[in-house]
Amino acid sequence: MPRIKTKRTKAAPDGFDKIQSTLADFDLQLKEVQDQDASKLKAKANEGTWKVLRITHERSRYIYSLYYKRKAISKELYTWLLREKYADKMLIAKWKKRGYEKLCCLQCIQSAESNSEGNTCICRVPRSVLEKNSKDGVVTFTRCVHCGCTGCASTD
Amino acid sequence: MVRFWREHKTPDGSKYYYNIKTKQTTRERPVDFTDQEVEKKKTRLQENRQSVVFSLDVINGWKLILCQDGSRHYRHDRNEKLLDDVDDETCKELLAQLDQGKLNQLSEAAKSRYNNSGSRLYEEIVDAIAKIRNGPEEAAEGAAEEGTEESDFPSLESQSSAEEDNLIAGYGTSDDESDDRDDTDDDVNNNGNDQAGTDAISGSENFKKLFESYSLDPFSTWKLQSRKIQDDPNFYTVHKDSSREQIFEEWCADQCKGAENSVDAVGESSIESESELDSDTLEPTKYHYLSHIISKSAIGPTTLAKDIRGEQKGLFKQYKIKDTLNGKAQEAFISKLLFYYKKLDDSQRVDIFEKFLHIKTKIIKRGLRNCEKLREILSSSLPEEAFAIETQLLEMEDCIDIHGINRSLQEDVQYYVLGLKPKTTAMRAWFSKELDVSS
Numbered sequence: 347m348p349r350i351k352t353k354r355t356k357a358a359p360d361g362f363d364k365i366q367s368t369l370a371d372f373d374l375q376l377k378e379v380q381d382q383d384a385s386k387l388k389a390k391a392n393e394g395t396w397k398v399l400r401i402t403h404e405r406s407r408y409i410y411s412l413y414y415k416r417k418a419i420s421k422e423l424y425t426w427l428l429r430e431k432y433a434d435k436m437l438i439a440k441w442k443k444r445g446y447e448k449l450c451c452l453q454c455i456q457s458a459e460s461n462s463e464g465n466t467c468i469c470r471v472p473r474s475v476l477e478k479n480s481k482d483g484v485v486t487f488t489r490c491v492h493c494g495c496t497g498c499a500s501t502d
Numbered sequence: 503m504v505r506f507w508r509e510h511k512t513p514d515g516s517k518y519y520y521n522i523k524t525k526q527t528t529r530e531r532p533v534d535f536t537d538q539e540v541e542k543k544k545t546r547l548q549e550n551r552q553s554v555v556f557s558l559d560v561i562n563g564w565k566l567i568l569c570q571d572g573s574r575h576y577r578h579d580r581n582e583k584l585l586d587d588v589d590d591e592t593c594k595e596l597l598a599q600l601d602q603g604k605l606n607q608l609s610e611a612a613k614s615r616y617n618n619s620g621s622r623l624y625e626e627i628v629d630a631i632a633k634i635r636n637g638p639e640e641a642a643e644g645a646a647e648e649g650t651e652e653s654d655f656p657s658l659e660s661q662s663s664a665e666e667d668n669l670i671a672g673y674g675t676s677d678d679e680s681d682d683r684d685d686t687d688d689d690v691n692n693n694g695n696d697q698a699g700t701d702a703i704s705g706s707e708n709f710k711k712l713f714e715s716y717s718l719d720p721f722s723t724w725k726l727q728s729r730k731i732q733d734d735p736n737f738y739t740v741h742k743d744s745s746r747e748q749i750f751e752e753w754c755a756d757q758c759k760g761a762e763n764s765v766d767a768v769g770e771s772s773i774e775s776e777s778e779l780d781s782d783t784l785e786p787t788k789y790h791y792l793s794h795i796i797s798k799s800a801i802g803p804t805t806l807a808k809d810i811r812g813e814q815k816g817l818f819k820q821y822k823i824k825d826t827l828n829g830k831a832q833e834a835f836i837s838k839l840l841f842y843y844k845k846l847d848d849s850q851r852v853d854i855f856e857k858f859l860h861i862k863t864k865i866i867k868r869g870l871r872n873c874e875k876l877r878e879i880l881s882s883s884l885p886e887e888a889f890a891i892e893t894q895l896l897e898m899e900d901c902i903d904i905h906g907i908n909r910s911l912q913e914d915v916q917y918y919v920l921g922l923k924p925k926t927t928a929m930r931a932w933f934s935k936e937l938d939v940s941s
Contacts, residue, residue, distance in 0.1 A: 364719075364721040365721050365722075367719075367722070368719075368721065368722045368723055368726060371726055404723070404725070408723050411751065412721070415751060415755065416720070416751065416754045416755045416758050417755065417758060417759070418720065418721055418754065418755075418758035
């Protein structure tokens with residue numbers, strides 16, 4: 347979530363007007379998702395957060411690609427966006443590392459928080475490995491518990 | 503031809519006949535029923551013989567039809583009938599340019615329906631026609647090249663029946679499909695991939711053109727922007743959404759680079775113009791911008807200096823008043839100047855300005871320099887644009903050396919009682935008068 351604008355908030359640097367409409371659309375999507383009722387089923391309890399996480403991930407990715415891939419925004423605007431929390435700067439820091447180019451969320455690489463002791467999340471395992479290790483080539487894994495990621499290994 | 507008699511079966515399995523027109527029912531076979539059957543069979547046979555295998559779009563709505571018996575016919579879009587000849591000159595010319603040997607081969611292929619080379623030949627000829635249509639010179643070369651290149655390797659469509667493919671004009675297989683096929687022949691695979699590669703490059707170029715035609719926002723996400731163009735048929739020339747997104751990202755990077763360059767160019771030019779001004783020492787006077795702001799703002803009888811500073815915050819920032827004057831100096835000058843604006847109307851202020859210049863005539867003449875330039879300015883008419891007017895004013899000020907010997911002039915409030923335009927006109931009038939006297 348972006349920070350709430352107050353009087354003390356610094357004015358956005360030049361070029362913000364160009365990306366403002368897209369960011370507004372992301373906001374709209376988030377609002378839509380947050381307004382939806384959560385499922386009463388225990389098995390689907392996490393799915394509401396998955397949607398939110400997906401949109402924030404997309405927004406982070408958008409700002410990351412704007413600065414690093416398209417080189418469309420200035421350094422000042424990029425740091426301002428990070429400070430105003432339009433993007434998750436910890437996640438972007440991971441994306442710059444090799445092997446983490448498509449990482450879905452930070453929780454998925456923290457071994458302490460994983461269900462299986464001492465390992466990262468199953469969504470980090472490449473699809474090919476999952477297929478190899480499974481019986482008769484059928485992969486039962488669909489989405490991870492943390493963020494609903496369907497697989498974020500760099501090789502996928 | 504309508505068939506009146508219908509054959510049906512009763513629940514116990516025996517046949518009976520029913521006439522749909524007269525609503526007669528009979529267990530005996532009607533006489534005209536058999537006739538119909540025979541006739542139908544005959545026509546069917548004929549149709550079969552005449553059945554269209556290849557249909558080539560030529561030009562102006564004309565189609566070249568190759569039938570299963572190997573015969574060639576022509577058909578126009580407007581009537582359904584097959585004709586043996588064309589009555590269109592351009593079409594005839596085009597047909598004459600086509601490779602006759604290849605057409606003969608194709609009609610041979612049409613005869614033997616399950617010959618696989620047919621579909622390839624068909625595509626070649628379609629390409630050749632398109633080339634002739636685009637540019638008559640290229641056509642012969644292109645056709646010849648293609649002939650040597652592609653004559654010997656087998657068709658990709660070998661799995662599907664030729665009959666099916668032939669009738670579908672302009673169907674291009676996606677690279678996925680060709681990859682998915684279990685092609686055992688390596689050469690075919692390589693060729694296919696090469697083609698896919700070149701196709702992908704030209705395809706992405708076309709796809710980028712699509713972005714431009716829909717004027718997509720290069721600062722937005724693919725998910726949003728794709729909604730704008732997804733109704734266009736060309737959107738589906740690229741098959742995978744991931745590759746579409748990739749092309750979009752490339753395009754965005756290009757666009758942003760272009761935009762940056764243009765911004766740089768603008769920046770440089772503005773810097774250049776500034777430096778030009780600097781070289782001419784066209785520096786504004788001390789209160790130049792402040793007086794300009796005041797002349798622009800609405801002034802009532804109760805207006806105070808701080809009101810003006812509050813209202814015109816944007817202009818203060820734009821002209822960077824803070825950099826040259828501190829808050830106290832600003833306020834002092836504004837309140838002094840406000841007196842003139844509140845108490846006097848425009849013509850009175852013009853009088854004051856002229857009087858001021860008259861008093862200072864001696865001082866001004868002392869600092870007079872660049873008389874030729876001043877004359878030049880005076881001989882030209884007053885420009886239209888605000889910027890040009892300002893430049894002229896600054897040039898005139900430069901001519902009286904307002905930053906050198908006559909520095910005292912720009913400290914006086916009375917020098918600023920007019921806005922830019924009236925000030926420039928007043929200056930011009932005064933100068934022309936004085937210069938005439940002096941020269």
